Amino acid sequence: MGSRASTLLREEEIEEIKKETGFSHSQITRLYSRFTSLDKGENGTLSREDFQRIPELAINPLGDRIINAFFPEGEDQVNFRGFMRTLAHFRPIEDNEKNKNPTASEPLNSRTNKLLFAFHLYDLDRDDKISRDELLQVLRMMVGVNISDEQLGSIADRTIQEADTNGDNSISFNEFIKVLEKVDVEQKMSIRFLH
Amino acid sequence: MLFVDYTDCCVRGVTEAQHNRSNITVCAFLAQLDVRKLLQGRVFSQSTDSALDEELQDVTFHTAASQQRSGDDVTSELPQLSVMEGLWCVAAGVFQVWMFVVVFLIMLPAMFGVSLGVTGVYIQVLVKILEWATIRIQRGQKEQPGVPVPLPAGIIERAAGSMEEEMGQLQSPRSLEGGHFALSDAFYFYKKGMESIVDDQVIQRFSSEELASWNLLTRTNQNFRYISLRLTVIWGLGVFVRYCILLPLRMTLAIIGLSWLVVGTTLVGCLPDSSVKDWLSELVHLTCYRICARGLSATIHYHNRENKPQKGGICVANHTTPIDMVILANDGCYAMVGQVHGGLLGVLQRSMVRSCPHVWFERSEMKDRHAVTSRLRAHVAAKTKLPILIFPEGTCINNTSVMMFKKGSFEIGGTVHPVAIKYDPRFGDAFWNSSKYNTVSYLLRTMTSWAVVVNVWYLPPMTLQQDGEDAAQFADRVKSAIARRGGLLDLAWDGGLKRAKVKDSLKEEQQRMYSSIIVGQRAVEGWSEDTEQQ
Numbered sequence: 001m002g003s004r005a006s007t008l009l010r011e012e013e014i015e016e017i018k019k020e021t022g023f024s025h026s027q028i029t030r031l032y033s034r035f036t037s038l039d040k041g042e043n044g045t046l047s048r049e050d051f052q053r054i055p056e057l058a059i060n061p062l063g064d065r066i067i068n069a070f071f072p073e074g075e076d077q078v079n080f081r082g083f084m085r086t087l088a089h090f091r092p093i094e095d096n097e098k099n100k101n102p103t104a105s106e107p108l109n110s111r112t113n114k115l116l117f118a119f120h121l122y123d124l125d126r127d128d129k130i131s132r133d134e135l136l137q138v139l140r141m142m143v144g145v146n147i148s149d150e151q152l153g154s155i156a157d158r159t160i161q162e163a164d165t166n167g168d169n170s171i172s173f174n175e176f177i178k179v180l181e182k183v184d185v186e187q188k189m190s191i192r193f194l195h
Numbered sequence: 196m197l198f199v200d201y202t203d204c205c206v207r208g209v210t211e212a213q214h215n216r217s218n219i220t221v222c223a224f225l226a227q228l229d230v231r232k233l234l235q236g237r238v239f240s241q242s243t244d245s246a247l248d249e250e251l252q253d254v255t256f257h258t259a260a261s262q263q264r265s266g267d268d269v270t271s272e273l274p275q276l277s278v279m280e281g282l283w284c285v286a287a288g289v290f291q292v293w294m295f296v297v298v299f300l301i302m303l304p305a306m307f308g309v310s311l312g313v314t315g316v317y318i319q320v321l322v323k324i325l326e327w328a329t330i331r332i333q334r335g336q337k338e339q340p341g342v343p344v345p346l347p348a349g350i351i352e353r354a355a356g357s358m359e360e361e362m363g364q365l366q367s368p369r370s371l372e373g374g375h376f377a378l379s380d381a382f383y384f385y386k387k388g389m390e391s392i393v394d395d396q397v398i399q400r401f402s403s404e405e406l407a408s409w410n411l412l413t414r415t416n417q418n419f420r421y422i423s424l425r426l427t428v429i430w431g432l433g434v435f436v437r438y439c440i441l442l443p444l445r446m447t448l449a450i451i452g453l454s455w456l457v458v459g460t461t462l463v464g465c466l467p468d469s470s471v472k473d474w475l476s477e478l479v480h481l482t483c484y485r486i487c488a489r490g491l492s493a494t495i496h497y498h499n500r501e502n503k504p505q506k507g508g509i510c511v512a513n514h515t516t517p518i519d520m521v522i523l524a525n526d527g528c529y530a531m532v533g534q535v536h537g538g539l540l541g542v543l544q545r546s547m548v549r550s551c552p553h554v555w556f557e558r559s560e561m562k563d564r565h566a567v568t569s570r571l572r573a574h575v576a577a578k579t580k581l582p583i584l585i586f587p588e589g590t591c592i593n594n595t596s597v598m599m600f601k602k603g604s605f606e607i608g609g610t611v612h613p614v615a616i617k618y619d620p621r622f623g624d625a626f627w628n629s630s631k632y633n634t635v636s637y638l639l640r641t642m643t644s645w646a647v648v649v650n651v652w653y654l655p656p657m658t659l660q661q662d663g664e665d666a667a668q669f670a671d672r673v674k675s676a677i678a679r680r681g682g683l684l685d686l687a688w689d690g691g692l693k694r695a696k697v698k699d700s701l702k703e704e705q706q707r708m709y710s711s712i713i714v715g716q717r718a719v720e721g722w723s724e725d726t727e728q729q
Contacts (some may be wrong), residue, residue, distance in 0.1 A: 027350075055397045056387075056396070058702075061384060074616065118381065122381070146706060189382055193350060194352055194478055
């Protein structure tokens with residue numbers, strides 16, 4: 001028995017989240033503890049400030065983009081369901097073997113869905129293309145002030161050239177998947193949750 | 196228990212407090228009542244046992260006054276005065292017993308540094324009960340899978356590689372001179388970001404540690420889960436013992452201790468400066484702190500006492516709670532450092548300073564770092580003064596880790612005597628979460644916990660090395676030594692993150708590291724030199 005409250009989550013909710021995301025019962029209750037500890041205002045939702053209070057996230061160059069991924073269009077608060085839905089993308093794929101349900105839709109943490117999640121982190125305006133500007137934005141966030149504009153521009157151009165197959169000077173989702181064929185997405189976009 | 200339906204509810208209090216199988220002692224006013232009438236007609240007793248009624252009739256009544264008990268002679272009118280007299284003699288009796296216990300069993304031994312061993316036995320009994328309770332709960336948890344088990348290792352298992360290693364794995368053909376960017380590089384940051392959202396090292400340090408076992412202290416309904424009747428009874432009993440027996444005793448002791456400190460130091464302060472004065476002042480301080488420690492049922496184990504801080508030195512320790520000062524001062528005299536407060540604390544500070552020199556700063560002085568450092572330096576340089584006690588973390592941390600030591604304390608010079616303090620979490624939560632509890636509620640919580648069991652390790656003295664080590668590195672070295680000794684996690688994060696935001700320079704460092712991976716170290720350095728020249 002810890003000293004933190006974890007009894008405010010009802011059993012039905014836990015079951016629903018389990019079905020939707022694939023997390024186990026104990027993982028969900030543990031993550032709920034974490035959610036409540038981040039929720040300073042104690043109103044059942046997290047705001048952007050609550051995330052920015054995490055020091056390790058605040059020093060992450062792409063921290064703001066990651067925080068954005070939790071908030072659906074135009075909203076400022078995320079509840080526990082939304083929190084879990086976003087985290088579910090990072091579940092390891094091999095965990096799915098246990099609850100294989102052939103009639104269920106593709107799980108949130110499949111390879112394609114992980115890549116789609118990463119794609120949306122680049123593609124801010126959601127037009128299903130990563131344009132040169134969007135790529136430059138992310139690059140600038142990652143390198144800070146340490147690389148000149150020209151050099152960064154040439155890096156972006158080279159990346160688009162290598163990936164672009166239909167000549168529209170931007171990267172579509174299929175081209176994105178093609179470029180990352182050899183990357184071990186399962187390992188690089190998964191967090192090892194302890195049971 | 197008897198609930199006596201009588202207009203004077205003081206009777207209830209008296210009979211409840213003094214009911215005893217062999218004899219009941221009540222004061223004069225009860226003898227004037229028709230007690231038999233009461234017992235037969237208007238008593239509502241909890242048990243319907245008829246044997247109990249018979250027993251009550253066998254009860255003997257003694258009177259404090261000369262009036263004899265009369266079975267059926269009753270005067271139906273009670274003078275109000277004798278009710279109060281009765282109350283007073285009861286209260287006086289209780290008070291006498293109380294003071295006897297306090298003075299002879301606690302105060303006098305404290306003055307001479309002798310322990311009666313009561314606390315030791317108490318702790319052993321507590322440990323047995325806690326172990327039993329934990330086993331019961333674990334059994335209960337197996338039957339109810341819904342109860343969450345706190346994992347000591349955390350929710351996730353993190354990859355231990357550095358940024359370079361992880362990036363290298365992401366894209367195998369990366370040239371040594373300077374790699375180039377790949378779309379998958381961002382994955383490293385996404386994963387790290389998500390991991391820190393799920394479980395980070397810093398935020399958990401600012402709230403109480405989660406225990407793997409139950410320490411019979413869970414207070415609110417949210418945390419209390421019904422596992423079995425026996426456990427609930429024990430928990431209820433625990434609450435009663437803590438609030439009704441331990442708390443008043445401890446408050447008495449705390450009040451006595453603090454008032455003795457004020458009175459004693461003022462008296463000693465009247466003496467002229469001499470070695471006698473120093474010795475007396477030490478005695479007064481030690482006695483008072485020992486009484487306060489008894490007031491918390493504190494069991495302190497000191498290790499390596501040969502390394503105790505000497506005069507003219509600086510004592511640094513990890514900070515968990517304001518009680519740290521009491522814990523350390525039980526074994527030696529220190530010069531405290533702090534801000535001048537008003538109110539009760541101000542009275543304490545002013546009287547303490549009369550008998551031996553402490554260092555109290557005005558609020559305006561605290562802002563000027565040089566003034567602070569020079570004053571402390573002057574204190575240390577006078578080798579006859581007591582060692583100063585500083586907590587370089589600057590804020591209370593929850594005793595699972597040691598956070599960044601502020602380098603200001605290490606610029607003073609002199610010998611640094613590190614001390615590691617570790618509280619045993621099974622008996623009570625000593626950490627002061629200042630955003631959740633204010634001082635008064637924190638003291639109340641501490642005084643109603645079972646005990647404070649703490650290990651104090653004195654480490655060998657350390658000094659600034661002359662080979663170019665600066666104050667910040669020295670601070671880190673001392674911090675690591677303390678963390679290792681106390682079994683705490685050594686973190687480089689600043690305790691000030693409790694309230695302040697992270698410095699931008701840390702983010703910039705991450706960005707620099709990444710840039711040097713994709714364009715090569717020399718290119719980054721060349722570019723930053725160019726920008727600086729502009």
